[in-house]
Amino acid sequence: MNKILVTGGAGFIGSNFVRYLLQAEPGAQVFNLDLLTYAGSLENLKGLPDEARHNFIHGDICDTGLVARLVREQQIDTIIHFAAESHVDRSILGPAAFVQTNVMGTFTLLETARQVWGGDFHGRRFHHVSTDEVFGSLSPSDPAFSETTPYDPRSPYSASKAASDHLVRAYFHTYGLPITITNCSNNYGPRQFPEKLIPLMVLNAVQGKALPVYGDGRQIRDWLYVEDHCEAIYLAARHGKPGETYNVGGGNQPHNIDLVNEICAILDELRPAAQPYATLIQHVTDRPGHDRRYAMDISKIRAELGWLPRHDIETGLRETVAWYLENPAWVQAMLGQDGYDSWLEKNYGQREKAN
Ligand code: NAD
Numbered sequence: 001m002n003k004i005l006v007t008g009g010a011g012f013i014g015s016n017f018v019r020y021l022l023q024a025e026p027g028a029q030v031f032n033l034d035l036l037t038y039a040g041s042l043e044n045l046k047g048l049p050d051e052a053r054h055n056f057i058h059g060d061i062c063d064t065g066l067v068a069r070l071v072r073e074q075q076i077d078t079i080i081h082f083a084a085e086s087h088v089d090r091s092i093l094g095p096a097a098f099v100q101t102n103v104m105g106t107f108t109l110l111e112t113a114r115q116v117w118g119g120d121f122h123g124r125r126f127h128h129v130s131t132d133e134v135f136g137s138l139s140p141s142d143p144a145f146s147e148t149t150p151y152d153p154r155s156p157y158s159a160s161k162a163a164s165d166h167l168v169r170a171y172f173h174t175y176g177l178p179i180t181i182t183n184c185s186n187n188y189g190p191r192q193f194p195e196k197l198i199p200l201m202v203l204n205a206v207q208g209k210a211l212p213v214y215g216d217g218r219q220i221r222d223w224l225y226v227e228d229h230c231e232a233i234y235l236a237a238r239h240g241k242p243g244e245t246y247n248v249g250g251g252n253q254p255h256n257i258d259l260v261n262e263i264c265a266i267l268d269e270l271r272p273a274a275q276p277y278a279t280l281i282q283h284v285t286d287r288p289g290h291d292r293r294y295a296m297d298i299s300k301i302r303a304e305l306g307w308l309p310r311h312d313i314e315t316g317l318r319e320t321v322a323w324y325l326e327n328p329a330w331v332q333a334m335l336g337q338d339g340y341d342s343w344l345e346k347n348y349g350q351r352e353k354a355n
């Protein structure tokens with residue numbers, strides 16, 4: 001891993017990964033290709049360690065010419081692919097961008113790697129960052145998802161990620177491209193765009209706005225601190241066996257409503273207001289096709305790569321809430337972004353309130 005192309009490195013997980021990588025690989029040059037959609041921001045790349053080894057390229061992973069030039073001219077040996085449309089609610093209201101970026105974008109990168117590397121795959125790696133949502137939804141008594149659980153995606157987002165996973169695996173079987181895939185559960189931590197549950201709740205709460213919980217709030221996600229995910233991706237890309245998939249998860253599975261109550265309790269302590277923050281909780285119309293429960297069986301990555309999450313949800317969540325309170329410039333940049341308010345209106349304006 002000397003010349004590493006990271007796609008989507010100005011987004012939430014990608015920017016945390018770039019930070020991680022610059023420290024983990026002291027000899028590596030990092031090329032960060034990002035389109036800077038609403039979800040990507042140069043704010044996320046401020047204060048990188050050893051900045052001189054980070055090169056930002058503003059561009060689209062679907063731009064074949066640009067991607068091919070970059071991989072050829074910079075002699076890229078490793079591709080770590082994060083770039084995607086990532087928000088389930090946006091995929092429900094506008095699926096086309098998900099098919100374009102997540103399917104065609106992944107295809108463009110795979111095809112470029114195959115052609116530019118020209119069959120000489122020694123010392124090369126294509127790592128694809130994917131999601132647990134490809135496996136569908138669990139009932140309360142189902143065992144956790146394993147690497148052999150059949151795919152059963154339910155939203156345009158998860159269907160587009162499933163399609164991209166299939167393409168990545170096909171390039172291994174057909175062309176021998178040395179790929180690895182990680183399928184991970186819900187991440188939380190610093191620099192997550194405030195359309196996702198945790199930052200949305202923190203930032204709505206401190207503005208005294210309603211906290212919109214979908215449906216009964218009894219859905220379950222398997223929360224993982226973002227730095228732990230970065231470590232898992234790094235280990236899989238560096239030491240994972242070509243062709244293999246690794247499931248990654250945190251083993252933290254609260255009901256959404258309990259998580260939101262916990263965020264409120266942390267805020268009551270860190271930034272007390274006149275009323276407890278939990279009084280802002282509002283149950284609203286559910287997400288269509290809302291997956292009920294996710295859980296990840298991480299025994300393979302633990303056994304083969306020695307990976308385990310380092311953060312539990314109690315400390316990770318507290319640190320995360322504190323980060324959003326302590327970084328008002330970042331918060332202002334995200335909330336002030338063109339289109340943020342209209343997104344809130346589009347997604348939440350039509351939902352009925354249940355309490
Ligand atoms: P994000 O939405 O925060 O960031 C996505 C980044 O991709 C942004 O910087 C955006 O500008 C960039 N991007 C989008 N379209 C692009 C294009 N056409 N060309 C170049 N760049 C483009 O997403 P995230 O939450 O950081 O997720 C990153 C990856 O991890 C995604 O592939 C997602 O499916 C996967 N994942 C996310 C989670 C999670 O909990 N957030 C969990 C598991 C897997």
Ligand code: DAU
Nearest residue numbers: 086087088131132133185186195196197212213214219256
């Ligand atoms: O599981 C991994 C996936 O986690 C990633 O692949 C996705 O990129 C990422 O966005 C995330 O998907 P979710 O749909 O689980 O995340 P989100 O933060 O949107 O929602 C988490 C849960 O909270 C989910 O059950 C829906 C619920 N929710 C979400 C929002 C935004 C609410 O109740 N209210 C809300 O306003």
